[in-house]
Amino acid sequence: MTPIEEETSAKNRIMDHAMVQFHQAGFARVSVEEITSALGMSKKTFYKYFESKEDLVHQIVLRITGDITVQIDSVITADRPFVLKLNGLISVLHARFTRLSTPLLRDLQIHTPAIWSYIQEFRRTKIIAVWSRLIVQGQQEGFIRPEINPRLLLLSIIGVVDSVVNPHTLAEESFSTEEAMRGIIDMLFRGILTPDAVRDIEVLHVTQHS
Secondary structure (H helix, E strand, O other), X not given: OOHHHHHXXXXXXXXXXXXXXXXXXXXXXXXXXXXXXXXXOOHHHHHHHOOOHXXXXXXXXXXXXXXXXXXXXXXXXXXXXXXXXXXXXXXXXXXXXXXXXXXXXXXXXXXXXXXXXXXXXXXXXXXXXXHHHHHHHHHHOOOEOOOOOHHHHHHHHXXXXXXXXXXHHHHHOOOOHHXXXXXXXXXXXXXXXXXXXXXXXXXXXXXXXX
């Protein structure tokens, strides 16, 4: 292993382990010493790659949003029918947003407002870029009801996500981040899809889980 590969491996080990801890308890309660001790490395090694625990959190969030962007763009730009794209997009969102648990989101909002603002702006930007394109395709292929106003739908999605997928709401309710995202998508899109689209998606869902 080259020196560069060793450094990349050490940095990724720190990020991977910290992500598990942050997901379970938030990051405010997890110290740098706890992270390094569990990995059998010194704090000096940690600070070689990260300026602070907040810097570690920031880089983890950037990695998560970067992965989401790559996967979503891969789904949306593929030459596939609307129903397959919608199903693929839902799968990506379910898988990726579960990495941002309620404890972690709560700590981000309280302790790192800049990172929290970045997450909110990322969500809004991706919702507009991704769903606007998907809505157009859905209407062109006859799967989304033609009378649906695309701009109104986009604003509705943004409003619901901002209101529901936030630490205060999630802390007071029994549903998880994943369940919130799944419910939002299911309720919104069952209301705008044609009966044929709902049937096709249900058939696809059964096929994938059989």
